[in-house]
Amino acid sequence: MGFRALRVINDDRIAPGRGFGAHAHRDMEILTYVLDGGLTHRDSMGETRTFGADTIQVMSAGTGVIHSEFNASEQEPGHFLQIWIEPAVTDTEPSYQQISIDPKERSGRFKLLAAPRGHNHDEAMTIHQNAFVYAAVLGSGENLRQKLAPGRHAWVQVARGNVSMNGEELAEGDGAAVSDEQDLSFTGGPDGSEFLYFDLA
């Protein structure tokens, strides 16, 4: 199940005022990427936060977290990606991080959202795994290239629109696993594209 340390990507569409009641996580790095609407998060660490598409959240469940997540709006539906990455170490102290990003930062380029703990990426959040998570937004026909180091693997998840990756057409909701490739070329489809890129050990 999953690909390398990437366990699952949940594509959640949540009706107004609805969500996921209190439930537990343990030993999992959980990234929440909001596409539409807003999410209210409440957890056993005492965090209660509402955030939208300009904010990315990472929760390291470690020894255990109980939390709930609800669509912050009583009128508008919400659309979220929730990404689970298995940590390289277990029983860590639970933690919570979030960063705000300007849409320009992922327009036509890869914006680093999360990096392994110990790497010095001031603007990114840290996770307990040798994995880098990026987001990118491409306009129609816009091209972006990425190098994948030997021995590394990638997962591409299309959040919106269509994108061509080395000639392979990917539509919204598609995911693609990449191994044994070093040069990746992405081109936005007719309506552009927003996608996540995972660089994995």
Add this chain to the structure above:
Amino acid sequence: MLDINTLVTFSSRTGSTEKLALAAALGAVQSRSNIRLRWVPENVDVQTISLVPEWRANRDRMAREYIAPREIDYLWADVLVIGLPARDRVPFPELKTYLDILKGLHIAGKLRGKVGTAFTTESIEQSDPALVSLCSILDGLDLILVPPDATAAGNTVDRARLHGRRVTEVARDLKRAGTTAFP
């Protein structure tokens, strides 16, 4: 490690008991138990609840975040944790709601050997007669009782968390020992 399923049920008016229930559930998670959190709504009319804005707001939120316990939850559980508000050392009348469910399961023999524990908002802070009477009721339902550790250190939330952890570990030890408590 043996799988243990812990059902944490609670009633809460202004959120104090919910906070302790969450802490107890977190302790169970830290002990690598599967958990389910269930909320038992109070038997109080909406007009009365609306007189206390904080109570009404919490009730609306909890109604959204939790579901009530179902029979299948009790059957799933190896450990039952019951949290009740208490005031002046008397448990609130929500207790009757639990007993209506538990007595039916007891008569059907479906609680035999499960590990049970209870706490009130006051029992985590001090010795509470309401807890003693609550435990004696659970004892009559064939549950193996694990009372809160009166010597546990820390604040109320820490103590609730440690209690959740402790009761789960007791259940795992019993299960590992092959007791007939877990058919």
